[in-house]
Amino acid sequence: MPNGRVREGERLATQRIGPATPIRVVDAILTGVYEAGTSHYELLRAFADDATLNRVETELAMHGYRTHEFGDSVHVERQKVRRFVPAAIPPPGHRTAGSVL
Numbered sequence: 001m002p003n004g005r006v007r008e009g010e011r012l013a014t015q016r017i018g019p020a021t022p023i024r025v026v027d028a029i030l031t032g033v034y035e036a037g038t039s040h041y042e043l044l045r046a047f048a049d050d051a052t053l054n055r056v057e058t059e060l061a062m063h064g065y066r067t068h069e070f071g072d073s074v075h076v077e078r079q080k081v082r083r084f085v086p087a088a089i090p091p092p093g094h095r096t097a098g099s100v101l
Helices: 039-044 050-062
Strands: 028-032 073-077
Touching: 028 039, 050 073
Parallel strands: none
Antiparallel strands: 028 073
């Protein structure tokens, strides 16, 4: 699936999805509530960073949500990657149209 397209057919999944997995087909997942360190939690790390998942875990605990054995669910959307693009820094002594002498 290098082009991000899903094809029909019978197949066997042999890889695990985790924080290093690029998400190309889906933007969200509806899932149970899982503990850190489990394979299901690692799947969630493909959608959200550790800081976000830690905040979610804290909020769920504060409001009495239970882990997957008891049926509570969460909807997790993929985080948008924010890339830092530094502004061009002019060399020393460079003046622009609005420069003050």
